[in-house]
Amino acid sequence: MAVAVAAFTVIADEAPAGNPLAGEPGAVAAGEALFSSMNCDGCHGGGGSGWVGPSLADGRWRFGGDADALFHSIANGRPHGMPAYGELLPENSIWQLVSYLQQLRAPFGVPTRHWP
């Protein structure tokens, strides 16, 4: 395998407020590709629907779901297993992941409230 991973250092406090890629064509698709290639789905499941890591597609967040909170979670990690990717991904890639996560839509209603 010859996939280079560039090393970058991200200091979240200095990251710009809001997602600079918001509305940019291609950002969501690029984020979706990263979600798989960086093995985010290894913990959060395909489509971010949850595995050993929590669902990212239910509209609920432990550490906040706005763009800056998501950037912080990815760049610096969170307790109970979320690694810090700030030294592995450039800022632009993290914002692409944020773009992907923010467009995931929670299933209609609370899916386990009723069974058919």
Added chain:
Amino acid sequence: MTEIRDSYPISESHPMPGKTATAIRFREIGLLSPIFLVGLLLGAGEVQAGAGEEWTQPGGDMAGTRYSELAEITPENAGKLRMVWNFSTGVLGGHEGQPLVVDDTLYVVTPWPNVLYAFDLTQEDYPLRFKYRPDANPAAIGIACCDAVNRGAVHADGKIVYNLLDGRTVAVDAKTGQELWKTTVADLASGETLTMAPLVAGNRVLVGPSGGEFGIRGSLKALDLETGAIVWQMRNLGPDTGMGVKQETFKPSYPPAPNAGTDTWAEESWERGGAPVWGWLSYDPALDLVYYGTGNPGPYNAEQRLGDNKWSASVMARKPGDGSLVWAYQFTPFDNWDYDATAENILVDLEIDGRVRKALVHFDKNGFAYALDRATGEVLVAEPYVPVNWATGVDKTTGRPLVVPEKLTGKSHGLVKNICPTLEGGKGPSAPAAWSPRTKLFYVPTLNLCMDWQSADAIYVKGTPYVGATIPYHPGAGPHLGGFMAWDAAAGRKKWEVNERFPVWSGSLVTAGDVAFYGTLDGWFKAIDANTGKPLWKFKVGSGVIGAPISYRGPDGRQYIAVYSGIGGDWSLVAGDVNSADPADVRPPTDFAPDLARYTSQGGMVWVFAL
């Protein structure tokens, strides 16, 4: 190092009953039992099958039979079984594995944070003798691929020995709960965790790491039982020298070229090729061989590791003294389907084609049931025990499966549809089978699921998942997603199967009373007739069962059955919304079993039953 407050006696004033009472009973009853006499008659070298009055090993005995010599519970009276005691462990994770019973004490190890409870069976309510609470590292939770499970402890030389998810093996004084030693054997930073149950062979404690989804380089380590010091480490892949492969001692039935552990991997992919050790070990004292299965090669995208990928998805036979490899056999060369071979290897003597063979029986994830010659690794029997479509059979002259090319995966294959069985296996490796010397049958939990597979390039980032595939499941043919099967391993044939609505992920127990026990994901614990499969009794235990039942004789002389409930492992992950403890994590019902979360939720408990 002993940690302050890790362990404390619950009642120091209560004297520990010594070994005496149980030991006398064992001498009086156990050694005179028909099974023991049969063992004597069969002579030296026989692997004696079965647990007696106590349950001291994960698999009941060194051979991993999960057979109990106790015969008080029978098909005639099993309907009168009743629950006599239960206890909530206070831990939500999946409760795999089994308790131990030694000296009238019931030992329970929880999933992370790996608390050890010791219950006093001589007193009403079974109050705790002690509770040992290790300083388990919470970072381990994020490094465990498939829930923070633990598959149990082993008792040897007055010690309870078990693994912490965070990579350490501990020995605790079985009477006092005092920590005796604690040794780091797995590297969390590299994606290694510990979920397996250790095996003790002589004065060696044998352990190996999980992490096949994290790009680890799998290994087995031997620790000194007395001190915890690491005596040797042998890799499951890599150069021959690191694997204990020596020309004078390595004599497999299907010999590979030298350095197969590197040369059957593209480029340097073996360095992060997986082959973890998260299942069960067994030991034949006559041959002085320890057997264990290795897990999947990584990443799942097989085109990043072209070649046979030895010795992933294999069984290894090693000398416990120095770790040297005597033989190895690869069930699934170039595994494209996450078919870990970490399932139990049950050591029994079988009559095959008119000859009594020292066999090793293994129900692989890949859907084939194998009987190997446990001295050489030769394939004696290999037949599908569930619907299999990735291979048409196993060529016994080469030992290799006959692979269906259309079912190969890898990025260039795109979406490959309908592969049976799934990566959960025809049987889950964490759900061990049992064997009865009376019926000569194996009792096997099964899954009836198939999968689609789409690979993608995976990038290796140390200590994070290294997978590269999306793998949805769907039901196999028929209305049932699982079952509990009686299997004739000598003939390679199913005798009967009880269908279950959901995949069966619990371990098995069979007793000298000819009763078999198992649990279901929707939370039933069941007894069936070991000869016919006829249902005898069931009890709702509150959460899905993924643990393995045991049997023992209590201080009052009666036969007891114990089991954990507590859905988890992969099944809390795929079942949908079965964890209500995190308001920020709500999941839809799983598409292949949408009703499962309707019947179960997480919650760990220990249950004890008797007539």
